[in-house]
Amino acid sequence: MEEKRRHQRTEINEPAYVSAGGSVMRCTVRNISPEGAAIDVDNPAFVPAQFRLVMASDSSTRDCTVIWIREKRVGLAFAAPATARSPG
Template sequence: MGMPARLMEEKRKHPRTEINEPAFVSAGGSVMRCVVRNISPDGAAIDVDNPAFVPDQFRLVMAKDSSTHDCRVIWIREKRIGLAFLKSPD
């Protein structure tokens, strides 16, 4: 028997908030649409049409308020990508 998939979430420091918001993957002058499915202070999960075009590090730009997060890809499952937000130096 395999391990329950739910155990994976125990690594998160903060619970994720389920949302369904349009956003953009921005890197190297190119921009791609995505949808943010859930978000926390440390990261997010996004859905994209083609994960092959998403670089390892990029800026996530929220469509609603233009807020941005520098992030890196942690995992990819089909069209969903798990992201960790990179902390900006204070």
């Protein structure tokens, strides 16, 4: 399979949340790069086409678009650089 990514992804295993329309779903970020990520979720049918990914470790957020789904893994493209939540 031809590699289409411009940036190498870093393998991680970090908890995060899919947030959209007032609902939140737990997920695990499996790999990440400046342009996208792959997450694992219990039920990909409930992941909207566009959502905000919130990292549990530091509450940083990324606006995402779903690119592909394979079983319980979802491939994402980021819309913009990460934004950190301001304290307080």
